[in-house]
Amino acid sequence: MNNEYYTPQEALKLLGMTYSGLQNQVNTGNLHPIIPPGRKQRVYPKKEVDTLKAELEAWSLSRQIARKAPPARFIKATTEDMPQAVALADAVFGGVNTIPLERRIEWLQKNPDLDHLLKQEDQIVGYFSLAPLRSATIDDLLHKRRLAKDLMTEDILTYVPGETVDLYGMAIGVRPGVSLEQKRKWGELLLLGARRMIVNLGQRGVVIRFLKTHSSTPDGINLMRHIGFTEVVSSIPGMHDFVIDMEQSGLPFVMDYKAALKTWRNLNTNGYDLPGG
Known part of the structure; x- marks a missing residue:
């Protein structure tokens, strides 16, 4: 949408999740969308979406490593x-x-x-x-x-x-x-x-x-x-x-x-x- 927010479609694509998954991130407090004046559709702060994306990728990578790596x-x-x-x-x-x-x-x-x-x-x-x-x-x-x-x-x-x-x-x-x-x-x-x-x-x-x-x-x-x-x-x-x-x-x-x-x-x-x- 602009340099500060993502549209729902952009957020869904970046996070690789369904709309219900996106809504769950809102419910758990990981994302805080807003409705800009004069619009009906919510938008998502880019910083929050990017941070969540990085955390999800790190979680996925660590699970892969944990499955392959011997016990600590x-x-x-x-x-x-x-x-x-x-x-x-x-x-x-x-x-x-x-x-x-x-x-x-x-x-x-x-x-x-x-x-x-x-x-x-x-x-x-x-x-x-x-x-x-x-x-x-x-x-x-x-x-x-x-x-x-x-x-x-x-x-x-x-x-x-x-x-x-x-x-x-x-x-x-x-x-x-x-x-x-x-x-x-x-x-x-x-x-x-x-x-x-x-x-x-x-x-x-x-x-x-x-x-x-x-x-x-x-x-x-x-x-x-x-x-x-x-x-x-x-x-x-x-x-x-x-x-x-x-x-x-x-x-x-x-x-x-x-x-x-x-x-x-x-x-x-x-x-x-x-x-x-």
Whole structure:
């Protein structure tokens, strides 16, 4: 019709759907047609139609890939993975506050359990980074007195059986440019892997006091709420802080962690004071 709107016929052709399918997109709120003054026929905003077309194509492509590709695997990252992992983090967060590759490698060399990846064949499609840090360091990060990219190797702690640590959720994300269905699938696999990783720390005798993180993005905020984090008022405008008190929490994966930790304690008679006992 013009540079801003499509006629119904143009929209139908571009989206490759029937009129009832087009109406369904209106009913679900994906399209918001208008009737221009002096006309009887509705027209469709070009930007909305083009966006919907791109989303439908991405969804179709990801389904084809999912049918052909082997299952994604949740694995511990190696230093060889770091270039691709940093590139993915850069894509997810738009290049904002990216942690330099050399520093990520130094961190991982000090604590090999720092980063975990979701891999499909040789491609990283998701990543999860959980760092043991001093309580004061986490407080600095939550209040933005420091950024994650400012952390030095000496700030990263290691996991020692019987010692208490606080964990900071540094990042979690999946490859952009895929359908919402694929994004959710990869996200669920990441969460399952992250939960297993935390239970494994209990099996190794690592005493976790708190899990803490924060987010300003809708995806991140919704994810933390979905996991079961307690939301805490942040002093930073637009930021949401989240915490899990491991001793008090009854979340299923935390209970699994505490059971694993109790088993470790029963097998190690050094008298450590462990939560969940």
